[in-house]
Amino acid sequence: MNAVLPRRRSPAWNLANCLTYGRLVAVPVMVALLFYPDSITARSVAFVVFVVAAVTDYLDGYVARTYQQSSALGRMLDPIADKLLVAACLLMLAADHTITGSSVWAAIVILCREVLVSGLREYLAELKVGVPVSRIAKWKTTVQLIALGFLVAGPAGELILPGTTAIGLALLWLAAALTIWTGWDYMRAGIRHVINDPR
Secondary structure: OOOOOOOOOOHHHOHHHHHHHHHHHHHHHHHHHHOOOOOHHHHHHHHHHHHHHHHHHHHHHHHHHHOOOOOHHHHHHHHHHHHHHHHHHHHHHHHOOOOOOOHHHHHHHHHHHHHHHHHHHHHHHHOOOOOOOOHHHHHHHHHHHHHHHHHHHHHHHHOOOOOHHHHHHHHHHHHHHHHHHHHHHHHHHHHHHHHHOOO
C-alpha cells in the first residue's frame, strides 16, 4: 500500500513572498487614496497603508533569512515592489503639490537613480555579476521611506505634528543626497565590469 505523501506548499506562497505580494498590492491602494489629497481620512488611511508596506520591506527579508524562505521569485519581486511603491508615491505627491518647487528635483534624483541602478543590475546579471547592497544603500532606503511616510501623512499629519510636510521634504533631500552617493558607488562598480567585459 502506497503511503500518501503530504503536498508540499509551493515556495511561491511562503510567508516572505506573501509579504512582498502585500507590498505590491499596496501600490494601487496608495495611488487610489492619494487621488484625494485634501481628504484627511484618505491621507490618514494612506499613511497607515504606507507604514504597513514599509514594515513588510524589512520583514520579508528577515523572514526569508531566518526561516530559509529565500527564493528566486522573492529576489526578483522584492526590489520591484520597493521601486514601484517609492515611484508611485513620489509621482502622486508631486501631482498633488505636496512635493513642489525645488523639492521636485529631489524626487527626480531618486527616480533617476532607481532607473539607473535597475538597468545596471540587469546588465551585470547577464555577466553573472552580483551587486551587493551596501550599508549606505540600506540607510538611504530607510531615510527615503521615513521621508515618504511624513509626506504621505501630509495635512493629516499636520493636525498632530505641525511641520510634518516640512520634515518630510527635508528628509527627502537627505535621501536624495544619499541616493547620489550610492548611485555613484553602483556606477563605479558597474563601469569597472563594463570596461573589463571582453565582448
